Amino acid sequence: MSLSLERAKYIPLRLSLEERKYLRLLEAALLVSEYTDKVDVLTYTSRTKRAVGQIKELCSIISGLVVAADYGLGQKLFADRDFAANETFYRSIFELGRRHKIQNPEKMRGTYGKLVYVLMDAQAPEVKEQLGFACVGPLKTVHAALEDGGALGVLKDPLVETATMEIKAEGKERWAVQQEIRKKERAIEVLAGRYATAAMSQEAIRQCLYSIGDNHAYLRYNRDPCEKMLEWLNKYFSPDAAEPGYSLAIHMGRAGARLSHDHHRQFHYVSQSLSLWREIAHDMFQLWYLAEQDLLSDGNMYRLRDTGQGLNRVQPAPRVSRAMQGILNRAQRKLGYWVGSSVVHLGDHNVPNAFMFIDKYTQVARILGPLCLCLEQLDRISQDSGVRAYIDGSFGGVEKLRKDVLLDFFRHAFDGSGADNFFDAGSCIDGRLTSAWNWCSKTEKKSYFPVFLLTGFLGFDGKEGF
Known part of the structure; x- marks a missing residue:
């Protein structure tokens, strides 16, 4: 039975190698941030003002880490030090942190809660107005990626079950496991070649199939x-x-x-x-x-x-x-x-x-x-x-x-x-x-x-x- 189209709407897209570099920067920034200690306290000072200040500080830390990791990109993005001008960048950074956590619940155990609370406050109208930009964007999912690329047919293809199956070695001979691996790899390549479009490369389709496989692994563990x-x-x-x-x-x-x-x-x-x-x-x-x-x-x-x-x-x-x-x-x-x-x-x-x-x-x-x-x-x-x-x-x-x-x-x-x-x-x-x-x-x-x-x-x- 092919993968449910409805289920694919909630399967996050696996992070690419480039996104994983930015994930490390986000985690490092969240680790040193004292956001909840400064905002979630009972005090007479303006909560909105404290939230805006702490969000800007977090964005500044991320900016500094990006400059340190890639000076050319950092200069291009943050030359004018305008947060609103880099709205897309910050939104994507925060989104990949959310997406990574959903796929890997055992990760970001000390930082994900802080990230969510930052974004909760950033959605408040008065905070968003003072920031001048929105920090929250939609999650990248398998269904959304395939739909944007005109390749939703992948999910209806009977071969998708083979391409995304989890291979279990327990109780099997080594040759049998290797045979299943080759069969799975062939299915992935066939689907990638069959449904690739001008808007969606073969590599992007492979990433979607690997993401579905990640979901199967998640179900096995949980x-x-x-x-x-x-x-x-x-x-x-x-x-x-x-x-x-x-x-x-x-x-x-x-x-x-x-x-x-x-x-x-x-x-x-x-x-x-x-x-x-x-x-x-x-x-x-x-x-x-x-x-x-x-x-x-x-x-x-x-x-x-x-x-x-x-x-x-x-x-x-x-x-x-x-x-x-x-x-x-x-x-x-x-x-x-x-x-x-x-x-x-x-x-x-x-x-x-x-x-x-x-x-x-x-x-x-x-x-x-x-x-x-x-x-x-x-x-x-x-x-x-x-x-x-x-x-x-x-x-x-x-x-x-x-x-x-x-x-x-x-x-x-x-x-x-x-x-x-x-x-x-x-x-x-x-x-x-x-x-x-x-x-x-x-x-x-x-x-x-x-x-x-x-x-x-x-x-x-x-x-x-x-």
């Missing part, structure tokens, strides 16, 4: 762990009857639980939560695209409020909210019925704005990915006789250890815990993820934690190892 956990849930546990010693039942007040579910109810609660996370991961590029529209739209202003976790920008997110309701309804129809609350927090003290929403759900892979990897590595590390003796003596074997870890996760990563009070936790859509993070924070106290370390586990934050 969506597949949800599917793997669902597979294990159904393999090791039955929804109808609990095996002795392996009941998923939880009781409010015991082991930190905030919910009371019998085995049957907890099984379905976990299954529904993982299924919903899978649907969110599948549509994350669309959700991110809509989130940026909510964050950076002209009339959607925010309020600076103390949410209990410091000052935060509280802003409605109508586009993301509608999309989430659609995803939730789709998941509920597939599953037949729903356990717990179906409330989605957005624009309140729990999830202040669309950026916080995106940040929250990109963490699903940081939880499930390392956990799946550890459980899959148990067979490998147990090939060592010493490790095998340790696992057999302490946990009763590899299969029992895997099942015990899953039992602990399915019970206590979905027990409504993790918030400061009862109303912010529980079974709501966001509370499920809060409980999972709460479980992650306690893994080092678990009896099986030494085995995690033997598999190469370094943590759930995604900074190292995973």
Whole structure:
């Protein structure tokens, strides 16, 4: 089946080599900028004046870095030191930073939020008027690039599936992998030659195809762990009857639980939560695209409020909210019925704005990915006789250890815990993820934690190892 035209509208275009040079300059400028420290504070001075000053300072830093990196280009662009005259340049610099982050959620973890808040303020009419130019432009997507180049036929060609497929080496002979690689490369070259136009080169078409391939890789890393956990849930546990010693039942007040579910109810609660996370991961590029529209739209202003976790920008997110309701309804129809609350927090003290929403759900892979990897590595590390003796003596074997870890996760990563009070936790859509993070924070106290370390586990934050 060829790639959906609708889906291609939300797949960002992979950065070119030249764009990656400017990305490094943008990241360096954001790293030294103190924008949020200067703007997101309660003071009597004009917020607009502070925002304009800080945005101009950021643009000046970028300008200086461009001059240092390419003196000729810097002289050409900034000879008259007029920000408004270089509106296109600044807009493109900020756009490629946004595009890179969507494709690579693990990147720019310390700078993307600052970039979004800069652009939020830059969209305010009074700030835009004083700046004299607009900082926000549309994201470059696969669909937009192909449409502008008159090459949308690429997406309807049956060969696009082969040209963008992800090649997995697991369980295959080397010759079989190389054969798939050659087949994919031939498909890319055929499509590039077939649909190239005067407005769109073969290289530009290749870039679009590689971008679609990047999306497939993203789905494998972010969506597949949800599917793997669902597979294990159904393999090791039955929804109808609990095996002795392996009941998923939880009781409010015991082991930190905030919910009371019998085995049957907890099984379905976990299954529904993982299924919903899978649907969110599948549509994350669309959700991110809509989130940026909510964050950076002209009339959607925010309020600076103390949410209990410091000052935060509280802003409605109508586009993301509608999309989430659609995803939730789709998941509920597939599953037949729903356990717990179906409330989605957005624009309140729990999830202040669309950026916080995106940040929250990109963490699903940081939880499930390392956990799946550890459980899959148990067979490998147990090939060592010493490790095998340790696992057999302490946990009763590899299969029992895997099942015990899953039992602990399915019970206590979905027990409504993790918030400061009862109303912010529980079974709501966001509370499920809060409980999972709460479980992650306690893994080092678990009896099986030494085995995690033997598999190469370094943590759930995604900074190292995973």
